[in-house]
Amino acid sequence: xxxxxxxxxxxxxxxxxxxxxxxxxxxxxxxxxxxxxxxxxxxxxxxxxxxxxxxxxxxxxxxxxxxxxxxxxxxxxxxxxxxxxxxxxxxxxxxxxxxxxxxxxxxxxxxxxxxxxxxxxxxxxxxxxxxxxxxxxxxxxxxxxxxxxxxxxxxxxxxxxxxxxxxxxxxxxxxxxxxxxxxxxxxxxxxxxxxxxxxxxxxxxxxxxxxxxxxxxxxxxxxxxxxxxxxxxxxxxxxxxxxxxxxxxxxxxxxxxxxxxxxxxxxxxxxxxxxxxxxxxxxxxxxxxxxxxxxxxxxxxxxxxxxxxxxxxxxxxxxxxxxxxxxxxxxxxxxxxxxxxxxxxxxxxxxxxxxxxxxx
Numbered sequence: 356x357x358x359x360x361x362x363x364x365x366x367x368x369x370x371x372x373x374x375x376x377x378x379x380x381x382x383x384x385x386x387x388x389x390x391x392x393x394x395x396x397x398x399x400x401x402x403x404x405x406x407x408x409x410x411x412x413x414x415x416x417x418x419x420x421x422x423x424x425x426x427x428x429x430x431x432x433x434x435x436x437x438x439x440x441x442x443x444x445x446x447x448x449x450x451x452x453x454x455x456x457x458x459x460x461x462x463x464x465x466x467x468x469x470x471x472x473x474x475x476x477x478x479x480x481x482x483x484x485x486x487x488x489x490x491x492x493x494x495x496x497x498x499x500x501x502x503x504x505x506x507x508x509x510x511x512x513x514x515x516x517x518x519x520x521x522x523x524x525x526x527x528x529x530x531x532x533x534x535x536x537x538x539x540x541x542x543x544x545x546x547x548x549x550x551x552x553x554x555x556x557x558x559x560x561x562x563x564x565x566x567x568x569x570x571x572x573x574x575x576x577x578x579x580x581x582x583x584x585x586x587x588x589x590x591x592x593x594x595x596x597x598x599x600x601x602x603x604x605x606x607x608x609x610x611x612x613x614x615x616x617x618x619x620x621x622x623x624x625x626x627x628x629x630x631x632x633x634x635x636x637x638x639x640x641x642x643x644x645x646x647x648x649x650x651x652x653x654x655x656x657x658x659x660x661x662x663x664x665x666x667x668x669x670x671x672x673x674x675x676x677x678x679x680x681x682x683x684x685x686x687x688x689x690x691x692x693x694x695x696x697x698x699x700x701x702x703x704x705x706x707x708x709x710x711x712x713x714x715x
Contacts, residue, residue: 391407421659505616523548569596614713
């Protein structure tokens with residue numbers, strides 16, 4: 356009996372020692388955990404990895420931080436179900452304070468699933484319906500900003516007939532619907548692209564027969580790449596204009612010299628430094644990763660300095676909802692009532708295989 360009691364005392368002593376060893380040190384910084392749900396493989400992976408790396412770069416290069424920031428990334432592969440699974444793991448296993456996401460379909464699914472949970476989320480996506488005006492925010496130009504810029508570009512041309520080629524994707528539909536409502540100077544013929552289709556020769560033949568003056572491309576990857584390749588093979592010489600998606604391509608030379616509407620790029624000196632330090636040769640998405648990380652740190656650091664403790668969920672949500680604008684390192688974002696941090700749109704072209712701003 357004495358041996359058993361002695362053994363129990365030793366076990367309890369070891370457990371106590373273990374607990375003591377794992378306790379946080381007195382001078383250790385409180386940790387803010389950020390969970391990232393990005394499409395890190397497959398189409399659009401280049402842009403998503405750019406955003407993620409710029410986000411981490413921003414965390415690493417912010418000086419004089421009172422808090423410690425830990426980034427935990429999960430690959431959604433662009434699949435909403437995988438995105439939801441990743442969100443639950445990040446929330447309930449990793450205990451993250453903030454979620455950041457990309458891709459409209461993934462962001463919509465995740466924010467709907469997690470809407471009742473005490474977690475702040477940011478989606479780098481143009482669909483403002485993702486935001487809920489409380490704890491879910493978007494961080495990108497709004498749909499109507501893309502539409503207005505596209506209509507402005509179309510108004511510059513003397514077009515009699517426009518071929519508008521559109522993916523069967525909710526955001527592409529929204530762009531197309533907005534353009535059809537606001538642009539009235541010429542006829543628009545809409546051609547719908549189905550996901551998974553790989554042969555567009557019948558659509559190309561229809562476009563050729565109609566003698567259109569302009570082809571307006573609102574097509575996601577990978578269908579956009581395949582369509583552009585087949586247009587080139589068919590020797591189509593009609594001018595093109597794109598809305599947003601060209602920058603997501605892993606084969607950007609297909610779009611060489613073609614103008615397209617996209618989000619603003621950001622402060623060039625900061626972008627150059629990021630690209631040099633991380634050996635990145637494409638600016639796409641870097642601005643949003645860098646500026647969003649700075650926003651999150653701004654909120655947590657200011658609240659920590661005010662209250663002397665790591666901010667609570669309610670404090671962070673209250674702070675964000677009282678903001679009207681965010682002057683970021685790479686530019687200004689206006690915050691609307693729904694919770695969208697919106698930057699500007701610009702005209703870009705692919706030059707030597709890389710996106711370049713040609714008109715602010």
